[in-house]
Amino acid sequence: xxxxxxxxxxxxxxxxxxxxxxxxxxxxxxxxxxxxxxxxxxxxxxxxxxxxxxxxxxxxxxxxxxxxxxxxxxxxxxxxxxxxxxxxxxxxxxxxxxxxxxxxxxxxxxxxxxxxxxxxxxxxxxxxxxxxxxxxxxxxxxxxxxxxxxxxxxxxxxxxxxxxxxxxxxxxxxxxxxxxxxxxxxxxxxxxxxxxxxxxxxxxxxxxxxxxxxxxxxxxxxxxxxxxxxxxxxxxxxxxxxxxxxxxxxxxxxxxxxxxxxxxxxxxxxxxxxxxxxxxxxxxxxxxx
Amino acid sequence: xxxxxxxxxxxxxxxxxxxxxxxxxxxxxxxxxxxxxxxxxxxxxxxxxxxxxxxxxxxxxxxxxxxxxxxxxxxxxxxxxxxxxxxx
Numbered sequence: 001x002x003x004x005x006x007x008x009x010x011x012x013x014x015x016x017x018x019x020x021x022x023x024x025x026x027x028x029x030x031x032x033x034x035x036x037x038x039x040x041x042x043x044x045x046x047x048x049x050x051x052x053x054x055x056x057x058x059x060x061x062x063x064x065x066x067x068x069x070x071x072x073x074x075x076x077x078x079x080x081x082x083x084x085x086x087x088x089x090x091x092x093x094x095x096x097x098x099x100x101x102x103x104x105x106x107x108x109x110x111x112x113x114x115x116x117x118x119x120x121x122x123x124x125x126x127x128x129x130x131x132x133x134x135x136x137x138x139x140x141x142x143x144x145x146x147x148x149x150x151x152x153x154x155x156x157x158x159x160x161x162x163x164x165x166x167x168x169x170x171x172x173x174x175x176x177x178x179x180x181x182x183x184x185x186x187x188x189x190x191x192x193x194x195x196x197x198x199x200x201x202x203x204x205x206x207x208x209x210x211x212x213x214x215x216x217x218x219x220x221x222x223x224x225x226x227x228x229x230x231x232x233x234x235x236x237x238x239x240x241x242x243x244x245x246x247x248x249x250x251x252x253x254x255x256x257x258x259x260x261x262x263x264x265x266x267x268x269x270x271x272x273x274x275x276x277x278x279x280x281x282x283x284x285x286x287x288x289x
Numbered sequence: 290x291x292x293x294x295x296x297x298x299x300x301x302x303x304x305x306x307x308x309x310x311x312x313x314x315x316x317x318x319x320x321x322x323x324x325x326x327x328x329x330x331x332x333x334x335x336x337x338x339x340x341x342x343x344x345x346x347x348x349x350x351x352x353x354x355x356x357x358x359x360x361x362x363x364x365x366x367x368x369x370x371x372x373x374x375x376x377x
Contacts, residue, residue: 091341243369
């Protein structure tokens with residue numbers, strides 16, 4: 001299948017070992033251990049062979065889908081979408097995948113950028129139309145790092161030139177939330193709240209996973225098919241994250257908005273699947289082999 | 290009183306449990322946000338109305354957007370605030 005990578009079946013330990021959380025707490029990042037606890041303990045996982053898209057689904061690919069089917073996304077139907085402006089997250093009228101920053105921003109992201117403002121339903125509908133499906137989070141993680149644990153698709157040494165994260169964009173680099181806000185506010189004042197996506201594959205091959213999958217760290221958050229659950233019910237994690245279990249869907253990979261810590265291969269986020277999306281959310285597809 | 294549970298990363302103390310007075314759900318959220326200004330922008334819009342994209346559970350029930358105005362939080366209940374993207 002063009003554009004897809006074949007992944008042989010495998011057994012591996014999904015999730016992060018305790019040492020990874022110990023490492024996080026030693027880093028210059030403010031989040032507590034309980035915030036990351038949902039990625040522990042590691043659990044043995046078995047996968048059959050499958051294929052996964054080398055890249056996230058692009059604007060051009062999504063346009064082809066809507067032209068062929070007349071599909072309208074959740075954001076188009078409700079008339080507004082979620083962007084992060086100088087005040088924080090805000091629902092803005094006229095924001096959707098065609099105009100990701102609002103009316104007048106069509107073309108702000110090129111055809112070869114990942115499509116954004118896609119809800120879980122939108123992503124699932126595209127996958128079905130394409131004869132594919134969303135990857136499970138187990139498939140996603142294995143495609144991102146292979147059998148051996150590693151922090152990022154290319155290894156354990158961070159390099160801000162290998163992925164589209166917030167750390168790539170700011171001149172002089174970003175290390176704190178205050179730096180991030182300063183950078184983002186300056187961008188918003190200049191351009192408005194536009195997604196800072198990059199053309200898929202921009203960081204290949206140096207940012208690729210062991211299987212050659214691109215953009216698995218950063219660029220866009222990626223929906224998976226997996227209903228959120230804890231690897232171990234006894235895990236002590238943030239109570240609001242626990243409350244999302246059983247109703248949200250797992251999101252992987254982090255995005256251009258994040259620092260290095262949120263784009264790790266084992267990092268888990270959980271998204272509201274009932275129509276919610278943002279200007280940093282996209283997806284890629286998978287298929288049984 | 291009602292118990293309010295918020296993400297630990299929403300305040301510098303990493304506190305998740307708070308108390309507030311019972312009442313209509315939008316009022317409970319508004320009063321809680323005003324009493325805890327560090328979390329205000331995560332709960333209220335510029336006009337002081339509860340943000341609609343933030344999910345709200347009363348005890349174990351997720352309250353859809355269109356039912357929030359009519360929902361009353363009784364004494365002893367727990368209101369859990371869940372960001373549309375949790376964790377990370």
